[in-house]
Amino acid sequence: MSKQSDKDKITALYCRLSRDDENEGVSGSIKNQTEILQQYAAENSFKNTRLFIDDGFSGTTFAGVR
Template identity: 60%
Template sequence: MAENEETQQTRTAIYCRLSRDDEQSGESMSIENQRILLRRYAKEHSFEVVEVYTDDGWSGTNFDRPDFQRMKRDLESGGIDIVLVKDLSRLGRNQIETSLCIQVFFPEHQVRFVAVSENIDTSLR
């Protein structure tokens, strides 16, 4: 496989979200801790982080979050191969919307989804 192909297959987005309710869960849920965990995971797996999306103070039941929508646009344009989140609840708390994203939207755009803490990986390989 050519080096260019390998890089293309690992263009990674990190997505972090924290609502006001999540802040009660303590420091481990902080945006910064999510970023550190996800950057470490990306490095360990030789994923190239091309963008970090952050919705701080947004409920997981609302999928009209600004950076979530920006990430979706970037996925639609083909600039991202992998989306990393700390856990499923960071992507969203509405099970139907979250499932649609993982089972329909990401595959339609050939995007691999990884929820690191829960060991969920939709690897397309």
């Protein structure tokens, strides 16, 4: 097995819908989470960030889970 180089690694930033947020489009909670995560990653020198957004389902339901 070959060793993965640092340039191939990513830092995953994951945002999830808040059940209290019922805005249309990208929710306010997603916007806040995105800003907080991106700032944290920058302040801690995390490289090659990728943002993953789950804005369709709240963590309080299994709707949409297969």
